[in-house]
Amino acid sequence: MCGIYGYISLKEPIEPETLRRMGHALKHRGPDDEAEWIQNSTEMSIGLGHKRLSIIDLSPAGRQPMANEDETIWIVFNGEIYNFKDLRKELEKKGHRFRSNSDTEVIIHLYEERGTQCLESLRGMFAFALWDNKTKTLFLGRDRIGKKPIHYSVTPSGIVFASEIKALLQHPDMIRELDLKSLSKYLTYEYVPAPDTIFKSIKKLEPGHYLLYRHGKVSLSKYWDIPIEDYPIADRTEEQYTEELREILDKAVRDRLVADVPVGLFVSGGIDSGLVAAFAARASQQLECFTIGFDEPSFDESRYALQIAQGLGIKPHVKIFHAQEMLRMVERLPDVLDEPLADPSILPLYLLSQFASHKMKVVLSGDGGDELFLRCAARVHEVSPQRTGVQSTCISRILEHGFQDQAVPQRSRGLF
Incomplete structure (x- = not known):
């Protein structure tokens, strides 16, 4: 930035x-x-x-x-x-x-x-x-x-x-x-x-x-707004939708890898960052990814991120944070944020960004996946179950069949 x-x-x-x-x-x-x-x-x-x-x-x-x-x-x-x-x-x-x-x-x-x-x-x-x-x-x-x-x-x-x-x-x-x-x-x-x-x-x-x-x-x-149109979903097959989505995601990731400096990845072990990492691994060699873990086992998901990195041939960097580091970060929030924000993810995201900044200027992440694929619980009731189901099925098919030559952890496959 x-x-x-x-x-x-x-x-x-x-x-x-x-x-x-x-x-x-x-x-x-x-x-x-x-x-x-x-x-x-x-x-x-x-x-x-x-x-x-x-x-x-x-x-x-x-x-x-x-x-x-x-x-x-x-x-x-x-x-x-x-x-x-x-x-x-x-x-x-x-x-x-x-x-x-x-x-x-x-x-x-x-x-x-x-x-x-x-x-x-x-x-x-x-x-x-x-x-x-x-x-x-x-x-x-x-x-x-x-x-x-x-x-x-x-x-x-x-x-x-x-x-x-x-x-x-x-x-x-x-x-x-x-x-x-x-x-x-x-x-x-x-x-x-x-x-x-x-x-x-x-x-x-x-x-x-x-x-x-x-x-x-x-x-x-x-000059632009989200196009709200009711596209009939029965005029194309599920396989066609899946292939189109795969092509869109592939191009989106390739476009974002263009830089005159190395580009890294944030990998959490979940479906969104896992998909981005898989497409990035197809497009670029010698990628590196960054993950944070926590000393509290119930909050630590770094093992899943390591599975993704190893399966895709990406060099992982993992740092384990402790509760005291999180508390110290809370004290710094007024310097980081210009106005109040009640999103606790700012804490791990800031620590992860700080960790990655020692090696990378640019990283790709899976942020926005919940909104794009209607996985926010507060929004699901506003969209027809039929449409939600098609999007979920398309992602699942990409995970199961789109990366047959690259390992994707079973945990990510089962999120839909």
Whole structure:
């Protein structure tokens, strides 16, 4: 992950020290490089900053903030565009010239070609801030599902934005007033749903949305939503659905293995991370995976993760944590989280990420499988049993027949 931040001032010049403080609050997001760009004018002033975790194009050419040839468009970007090579070929045929091999530069030229409709062509996880100096417009965009965060606050003197709330709070215009409605939502849902945050003055840009800020005015637009359509499930065979799902998962994992640094895996021993690991093992050699265990046997599932790793020929790394380490982590949560979150999985996930970060910059995980395949108990009642059964059967068939040349533990096969 990288960290992006910046602000527009309608009245005063950009204060470099304010921008520096905002960036310092995000230093954990980008240890490889950092840079800032400031443009002061009588009409309005803008400052952009970037903390870089180098994944694609590790050279100085990939440094951000990044501009087009005549420096009329500037961007700071966090994430990864999986189809950037295909988009680059299309743009080169139309005469666009590139100075780097990064996916970031593709967004700049795609914006030149299509404006805000560039979002419809991007396939990946992303959050970015793009400044168009010709139209004096700030363009904030976020990926369809919201994997990458971006927060903003509109003030009388401009707009402030950043990957995390803690960076916005470094700006002197921020008012640290608790939003009681957001607190009520937190107590109901155990998190604060977008577009709200726990602070009245700060908002989340919602997934599948973009924001335009021009001449002191904000407009928000939705460019994508989950398609809710009733596809008949009887027009194709179960085997056809299974094969299509296998192909989708295979391509999704292959796309996410593209990087100029090694890519590892989080393997828990469950079905989701096991499936990702199996597809990754097909696509790449010499993979490494990371697992944590606990000294309390009733909570420790590391043995299942080891079975998956050994069966797929993946090098495992396992670390056993103790209760005292978990308690110490609780004390650090206010530094890690910007707003309350009642999800206990943050503890093992943080420890696992910390453990893996000593060897890897990028890892793939099985997060999101429960939501995609309707295994969340609170949501199952909203979906017809027939449709749920088909999805479950497709996954089971992939496990049983899709990896006959690779061992998958019996525990994972029996989860459906």
